[in-house]
Amino acid sequence: MENLLFARSQMAISLIFHIIFAAIGIGMPALMVITEALWLRTRDPEYLSLTKAWSKGTAVFFAVGAVSGTVLSFELGLLFPEFMRQAGPLIGPAFALEGFAFFAEGIFLGIYLYAWNRISPKLHLAAGVIVALSGFSSAIFVLISNAWMNAPQGFVFANGEFTQIQPLVALQSPFVLHLTVHMLAAAYIATALSVAAIHAFALLKGTPRRSFHQKAFTTAFLFALPFVLIQPLVGHFAGQQVAKRQPLKLAALERHYQTSKRAPLHIGGISDDEKKTIRGALLIPGGLSFLAHTDFNAEVTGLDAFPREDWPHPMVRYAFQLMVLFGMILVGIAAWGILLWLRKRPLTTQRRFLQVNFLTGPLGFLALEAGWIVTEVGRQPWVIYGFLRTKDAVTPMPGLFIPLIVISLVYLVLGGTVIAILRRYVRNSFQAEETHL
Amino acid sequence: MILAEAVALTVLVVLVLYTLTGGADFGGGIWDLLATGPRRVEQRRLIEQAIAPVWEANHVWLIVAIVLIFTAFPLAFSVASTALHIPLIILLIGIVMRGTAFTFRQYDLNRESRGKWSRLFAGSSVLVPLFLGICLGSLSTETIRVANTASISGFFSPWIGWFQLSVGFFTLSLFAYIAAVYLTVEAKESAIRADFVRRSYLSAISLVFTGFVTALLARSQAPHLFERLTQSWGPWFQVSGALCLFTCAWSLLRERFRFARVFAAGVAISILAGWGYAQYPYSIIPDIPLNLGTAPEATLRLLLILLAGGSAFLFPALFWLFKIFKKY
Numbered sequence: 001m002e003n004l005l006f007a008r009s010q011m012a013i014s015l016i017f018h019i020i021f022a023a024i025g026i027g028m029p030a031l032m033v034i035t036e037a038l039w040l041r042t043r044d045p046e047y048l049s050l051t052k053a054w055s056k057g058t059a060v061f062f063a064v065g066a067v068s069g070t071v072l073s074f075e076l077g078l079l080f081p082e083f084m085r086q087a088g089p090l091i092g093p094a095f096a097l098e099g100f101a102f103f104a105e106g107i108f109l110g111i112y113l114y115a116w117n118r119i120s121p122k123l124h125l126a127a128g129v130i131v132a133l134s135g136f137s138s139a140i141f142v143l144i145s146n147a148w149m150n151a152p153q154g155f156v157f158a159n160g161e162f163t164q165i166q167p168l169v170a171l172q173s174p175f176v177l178h179l180t181v182h183m184l185a186a187a188y189i190a191t192a193l194s195v196a197a198i199h200a201f202a203l204l205k206g207t208p209r210r211s212f213h214q215k216a217f218t219t220a221f222l223f224a225l226p227f228v229l230i231q232p233l234v235g236h237f238a239g240q241q242v243a244k245r246q247p248l249k250l251a252a253l254e255r256h257y258q259t260s261k262r263a264p265l266h267i268g269g270i271s272d273d274e275k276k277t278i279r280g281a282l283l284i285p286g287g288l289s290f291l292a293h294t295d296f297n298a299e300v301t302g303l304d305a306f307p308r309e310d311w312p313h314p315m316v317r318y319a320f321q322l323m324v325l326f327g328m329i330l331v332g333i334a335a336w337g338i339l340l341w342l343r344k345r346p347l348t349t350q351r352r353f354l355q356v357n358f359l360t361g362p363l364g365f366l367a368l369e370a371g372w373i374v375t376e377v378g379r380q381p382w383v384i385y386g387f388l389r390t391k392d393a394v395t396p397m398p399g400l401f402i403p404l405i406v407i408s409l410v411y412l413v414l415g416g417t418v419i420a421i422l423r424r425y426v427r428n429s430f431q432a433e434e435t436h437l
Numbered sequence: 438m439i440l441a442e443a444v445a446l447t448v449l450v451v452l453v454l455y456t457l458t459g460g461a462d463f464g465g466g467i468w469d470l471l472a473t474g475p476r477r478v479e480q481r482r483l484i485e486q487a488i489a490p491v492w493e494a495n496h497v498w499l500i501v502a503i504v505l506i507f508t509a510f511p512l513a514f515s516v517a518s519t520a521l522h523i524p525l526i527i528l529l530i531g532i533v534m535r536g537t538a539f540t541f542r543q544y545d546l547n548r549e550s551r552g553k554w555s556r557l558f559a560g561s562s563v564l565v566p567l568f569l570g571i572c573l574g575s576l577s578t579e580t581i582r583v584a585n586t587a588s589i590s591g592f593f594s595p596w597i598g599w600f601q602l603s604v605g606f607f608t609l610s611l612f613a614y615i616a617a618v619y620l621t622v623e624a625k626e627s628a629i630r631a632d633f634v635r636r637s638y639l640s641a642i643s644l645v646f647t648g649f650v651t652a653l654l655a656r657s658q659a660p661h662l663f664e665r666l667t668q669s670w671g672p673w674f675q676v677s678g679a680l681c682l683f684t685c686a687w688s689l690l691r692e693r694f695r696f697a698r699v700f701a702a703g704v705a706i707s708i709l710a711g712w713g714y715a716q717y718p719y720s721i722i723p724d725i726p727l728n729l730g731t732a733p734e735a736t737l738r739l740l741l742i743l744l745a746g747g748s749a750f751l752f753p754a755l756f757w758l759f760k761i762f763k764k765y
Contacts, residue, residue: 056544063540066493067533073503074529077518084507085515085586089732092508093739099501100747106494107758114490115761167736397522397592410530414537424546 004391006400007079010407014072015376016369017411021065023368025105026139026184027191028058029132032112035219036125046212050219052116053429054195057422059113064418066106071407079400083383083393086162090154090170091145098141105134139187140180147175150375150385151245157387174245178238179375185227185234186371189330190364192224197361198426200354207430214348221337221347221357224364228334231327236291243292246385247301249378252312253320254288259302263288268321271314276303312378319373326367329360440737441727444509445720447744448502449713455498456705457615462492464616466535466562467609468636469555479629481555484616487623489543490762494755496536508740512586512730513720517572520581520588520595524568531564563609570608573712574601576721577659583724600651600658607647611705614640618685618701621694622764634689637697641682644704661722665715674711678704695764 032054039047073095077084108130116124148154154169155162199217207213243250250256255271255278256263265287269280286296293300303311333356340347347353383390465484472480507514518525534557542554575581575596582590617636624630655663665671681703688697718726731737 060540060544063493063536066496067536070496070500070532071529073500074518074525077507077514078522078525081515081518081587084518085511085730088507088511088514089509089736092504092511092732092736093743095504096501096508096740096743097747099497099504100743100751102500103494103497103747103751104754106497107754110490110494110758111761118761165733165735167739395519395522396587397519403522403526406526406530410533414533417537417541421541421545421547428546 003398003400004394006404007394008390010400010404011075011079012376013404013408013411014068014075015372017415018065018068018072019368019372020365021061021068022139022142023187023365024058024061024191025065026135026187028054028061028195029105029109029112029128029135030188031192031195031220031223032058033125033128033132034223035215036128038219040121040125044215046215050212050216053216053425055113057425059109060418060421062105062109064414066102068411068414069102078397078403079395080383080390080393081395083388086388086393087149087384089165090152090162090167091148093167094141094144094148094171098138098145101134101138101141105131105138108134136184139184140176143179143183144171144173144176146375147173147179149383150179150379151175152384152387162387175241178234178241182231182234182238182371183368185231186364186368188227189224189231190368192220192227193330193357193364194361196220196224197358200358200361202426202430203348204351204354204358205430209429209431213429214346217348217354217357225334225337228327228330232331235324235327239291240293243300246378248303248306248310249312249316250292251301251303251306253316253374253378255314255317256288256300256302258304259299261289261299262286262297263292263300263302265291271317273311273314310381312380316374316378319370319377323367323370323374326363326370330363330367333357333360438728440734440741441509441731443741444505444737445727446713447741448505448509449709451498451502451505453706453709455495455502456611456709457702458491458495459498460566460612460705461616461619462488462495463535463562463566464612464614465620466539466559467566467613468616468620468633470559470563471636474632476629476632479626480632483620483624483629485539485543487620488539491758492536492539494758496532499532505740505744509732509737510720510727510730511732513725515586516581516583516588516721516725517576520590520592521572521575522592524571524575524596528565528568528572531561531568534558534561535565566609566612567605570605571596571601573608574598574604574659576719577655577662577716579659579661579723581721581724583721586730598658600654603647603651603654607644607651610640610644610647611708614644615701615705618689618694618697621689622698630694637689637701638686641686645682648708659722661719662712662715665717666711671711671715674707674714678707678711681707 032051035047035054036051038044039051108127111119111127112124112131115127119127148170151173152170153173154166154171156164196217199213199220202213203210203217239250242253254266255273257276262285265284266278266281267284268282269278271278289298289300290296292298336353336356337347340350340353379385381389381391383393465488469481469484472478472484474480503514538554538557538561542551542558545551545554575598578595578598578600580590580595580598581588588595614637617633617640620633621630621637624633652663652666655666666675681700685697685700685704688694688700716722718728720727732740
């Protein structure tokens with residue numbers, strides 16, 4: 001039992017680490033392509049140096065993302081061999097497609113980073129567009145596999161084995177749509193708002209390269225804006241899908257204990273699985289019924305419909321509440337930005353606005369991580385939802401705390417190093433004259 | 438069965454491509470570690486320039502191989518992941534350190550820490566081929582035994598053995614050899630080129646020596662492998678490997694470096710093709726033949742279609758990448 005916990009923790013740490021780099025690998029190329037296109041259109045050299053500054057950061061993040069992704073592809077088998085034995089023929093094709101997308105991203109990023117003087121500007125921009133598109137499609141293919149784990153289909157389950165496998169049906173899980181849209185938007189938001197926060201910091205601190213950082217902030221903020229605004233709607237749609245296909249997960253992330261009609265929505269508060277209550281929460285009567293089924297009087301299945309040992313950990317509720325809270329804060333900032341724009345005030349001259357953007361910079365990533373905790377911890381106790389339990393898929397390897405500690409230390413050092421290297425870049429970009437490599 | 442064999446052949450081709458590209462990048466790291474003499478700084482710079490634009494793309498071949506294996510041969514993947522848990526974890530940490538240290542060395546503005554990244558990059562470039570060889574060797578030594586779809590051989594005995602270690606050093610020599618020959622083409626000055634010609638000879642000797650030791654050990658520790666390599670078509674792979682090795686050496690002597698590069702690739706292809714031939718019809722000797730625990734035909738067919746479609750896009754892209762950065 002302890003081994004299961006170690007295996008799950010190692011997988012969780014690997015995913016929590018990798019997803020940051022994966023999201024940046026999706027978001028940064030899109031931003032770079034925009035500023036490079038602006039450079040080609042306006043011939044303003046600041047857009048060129050912005051593109052180059054961003055591309056250096058991207059190079060570092062992409063390398064870490066590539067190797068930590070490799071770790072994950074092996075860890076699926078190292079930690080959960082029985083899962084891979086059963087699921088390989090069903091989700092493998094999606095990973096094969098992801099392999100090609102990742103290949104394209106690696107190839108064209110190599111060209112993008114190192115061929116500035118070797119190919120024409122238009123071809124260079126085209127290479128960047130391919131990098132952005134392959135990051136986008138990589139995400140879709142990985143999420144197709146994840147969607148299948150949450151809402152599996154395309155097989156007949158007999159005697160504990162997956163038979164009569166239809167791999168094309170497996171690729172079309174009903175969860176694909178909301179997972180891909182929700183995650184892609186999250187990746188764009190998290191990346192762009194973190195970038196905006198760094199440049200907001202430069203502007204607040206005072207820098208001789210003011211207009212450079214202004215362009216950077218405005219581009220990143222405006223890029224994130226539409227995604228911030230649609231994300232709550234996508235999230236709502238995602239919640240309804242979960243209500244339909246994974247009622248246990250919905251009940252767990254709301255800690256909705258008793259099956260009931262006109263179920264209230266609890267905001268905040270502390271859940272207690274023993275007493276089956278939530279203390280100190282703000283109550284909206286019928287709110288949960290409405291959100292889950294678009295009807296204030298609809299019946300919402302509660303945790304009582306499921307055996308106690310199958311309930312996902314209470315952390316999923318807190319993760320869910322935090323994700324929603326962070327998302328709402330970002331919507332508020334987006335609305336503030338739009339208001340400033342309507343009043344024709346340049347965003348980058350508003351000190352208070354920059355301060356708030358600096359402080360809330362990490363919220364996109366925190367919301368993204370919280371969202372994945374909801375999805376994946378909420379998927380427990382199943383690894384293939386409804387068919388294979390995580391405890392039946394784990395490796396028999398004893399002493400799993402050793403690789404857990406080793407991997408955690410490696411990622412801790414790696415994370416610290418990336419931050420240190422990035423800090424030197426940021427400091428360097430404050431100065432009038434940049435030091436080049 | 439024919440579909441499973443087609444995917445197995447594809448895995449072999451992917452491993453060949455990984456050796457010829459990613460393997461050479463690791464070989465570059467080995468030569469970074471072994472850089473000596475008055476031109477060691479220039480040697481390291483040449484290696485860095487050769488690897489930087491392409492290593493991430495080259496690395497993807499390994500991921501493609503893994504994905505093909507777990508999709509088409511899920512039982513073999515699951516068994517190998519269990520029995521080889523420890524060496525695979527070491528391999529992964531090596532892969533993480535190599536990639537990140539190499540990137541940090543290039544992009545860290547703090548020049549003082551570059552020495553640290555350099556050593557880490559070079560050290561892990563030795564670790565990865567060694568453990569890759571150990572893992573592959575373990576598939577042939579009949580030390581991974583299976584009962585009821587799971588490995589029953591524990592977590593050390595499958596991979597700790599002289600044969601596996603020997604395959605590890607053989608892999609190391611092969612990667613170093615390919616890299617040295619490639620670098621004779623990449624070098625712009627004749628002194629550096631001469632350095633790598635010398636290194637090509639040295640690693641060729643090491644390759645022959647470790648190959649010989651591996652073959653000797655195979656006789657007792659990997660009998661199926663040994664038998665297949667010495668009977669019927671088996672010896673031809675050895676003949677072709679030896680011919681390529683000699684032609685490569687001769688080309689280096691005559692300063693036909695591009696020619697030498699082709700034959701160095703020929704050495705690698707002969708070795709891997711010979712290994713694939715000798716391993717047949719097993720994925721893991723002796724309990725898992727290719728047709729046991731294999732994905733259903735529908736998956737294999739879809740996989741091959743996706744591979745064909747993906748390749749139509751991939752190979753032109755790879756061609757462009759190498760055309761921009763590499764000499765023909």
